[in-house]
Amino acid sequence: MKTISILAITMFFLRSFSAYGQMCGSYDYQQAEFNNNPSLKSSFNSIEQFINQRQQVAIMSRGEETVIKIPVVVHILYHTQDEKISDAQVQNQIDILNACFRRRNADSVNTPLRFKSVAADCGIEFQLATSDSRSRSTTGIIRKYTPIEKWKMDDKMKFSSSMGDDAWDPSSYLNIWICRLDKLAGYASFPGGEMNKDGLAIDFAALGTVGATSGYGMGKTAVHELGHWLGLKHLWGDEYCGDDGVADTPKQAGYTIGCPNNIRITCGNSPNGDMYMNYMDFTNDACTNMFTIGQKMRMKALFEPGGSRFSLLSSKGLTTPLIFEIPLQENDPKWLKPQLFPNPTSTTLTLDLTYDARWVGSTLQITNLTGLSMMQQKITSKVQQINVQNFPSGVYILAAKREDGLSIKLQFVKL
Ligand SMILES: [Zn+2]
Incomplete structure (x- = not known):
């Protein structure tokens, strides 16, 4: 029976997922990084230990909560003119992030009654940077022409030397690269990964509510990827009935696609069934609407002293800049020649x-x-x-x- 159901899930996946081939590459990315650099595995394990210790502390001290604000720099790598997206499109995505992480999204009313009590306002917000690392004024948005038509999950978009754009200091900024990804909606680095590769890569078509070409056109890809960037795993723990390290998300057999609305029992998770409306599943954007309290505690643990996102709390990225002249952007990088x-x-x-x-x-x-x-x-x-x-x-x-x-x-x- 088990074999048949896995086969059925796989076939469903192959049929309905063709818009992207892969919705999120973060797990594969992480495994590839561990292979390239085995020391990352032990750093990842110690962060996992840290999260487990600190999320308990965070749960106990819940109450006097301050909202965490993360400065964001967006690197737009455009190849065609229509990929040179507007400030409004970027802001639209930022607004969606904030709505979802603060549980102010209009579709939060769709969270089923059986899961409402664990749905969380995560107390984390995102804002385009106002000040760069040298205290110069910035819009937090960089646009750069690139001769590369499609990018793979190999981090080349994160370096000017490979025709992408270098990260801003990841200890002070969340870096998001928006580019044309090859058959992939997005992927995120994980806490404890290499610093100069830290951040998210998101495909144009999965950005915000503009330019939607798939079931992933409501800006939830970036919400999901930010979950990874803040230490969350997929609900199924990336294996059959695996563990995501969160107590209040039920075990589930695997990922979800499309937009189900029935109670789906897997891995003995009766009576509530799978939490496929959670952002950390692959369900269509229109049908995801929640993080849980347990997921929130994992994410917040990283901002405790010693945590891998703690340094962001003292970032100057959202302060008033000292120099108001916005530096000219390098639209046409020097390595380009006819x-x-x-x-x-x-x-x-x-x-x-x-x-x-x-x-x-x-x-x-x-x-x-x-x-x-x-x-x-x-x-x-x-x-x-x-x-x-x-x-x-x-x-x-x-x-x-x-x-x-x-x-x-x-x-x-x-x-
Ligand atoms: Zn993912």
């Missing part, structure tokens, strides 16, 4: 603009050294072939200019 080859040539030139898709649609012009125009041509693809066979031998200039003011000028020799 290529023109072969040079010299006798017949055809290739202009390779794969570093920046925004060139497509502009016009290029070739002139000789006296300024006489030899050819005009529309750039129709990122790799453009240019026939110069009929040009007299000599030196020529290829130039192009874009509406946003950027220009290129390249010299070549016709044999």
Whole structure:
């Protein structure tokens, strides 16, 4: 019987999950990090021990609670113009985070009666940073063009050297990279992971309530991933009827997809059944609406002295900046260059603009050294072939200019 039900769950998964292939990569990511760096495993285990000790303390001292505010910096890595999302779209996601973590979300009324008594206001809020690490004014939002069309779960988006964007000091800021992920809605680093990789990566389509292309278009992916970033596990403990380290979430067999509304008994969790409306399941965004008190205590334990998120409490990220001039953003990173080859040539030139898709649609012009125009041509693809066979031998200039003011000028020799 057991085998059949697992098979049924798996087949259901394969059918209905095709929008993403994988909703959350955090568990696989964590296992890969442990393989790459075995010492992370023991640091993770000691954090787990810390959480277990401190969440008891936190439960006992419940009452005089202060709301924790976490400064956020969002790195938008756009490849196409429509990925250059607005401040309003980012703020929309931040608002959803706050609604869900403070249990002020309108759909909290959908939490079933049988679980209402354990549903929690987690007392954690998120706010775009107002001050950078040098006390300069910031919007907390960075936009950077990248030649990378799709990113994998290998952290390359977290480094400028691999055409992403470097993290801001993770001891003071929560870093969120918004980029086009390959068949993945999002993934989070875990407490105790490598600091320069700390934070969340979220796919554009799973961000906020704008641009929804799947059942994960209501901004709950970031809520789920932040749960991981704050030490939460999936409800099923990433194994059949596994343990998530939280007392008030029932054991359940595995993940949920779609939007069920029946009582589903697994792992002997009668009479209440699975808590598939919890943010730490894979249920569609429209049907998740709660964290529990136990999950809250795990998350809050990390902010106790000695906890891996404790340093955020003394961050200057939300203070009034001392310098009000917002630094200019590096929209076009220095490693980006057009290529023109072969040079010299006798017949055809290739202009390779794969570093920046925004060139497509502009016009290029070739002139000789006296300024006489030899050819005009529309750039129709990122790799453009240019026939110069009929040009007299000599030196020529290829130039192009874009509406946003950027220009290129390249010299070549016709044999
Ligand atoms: Zn997850």
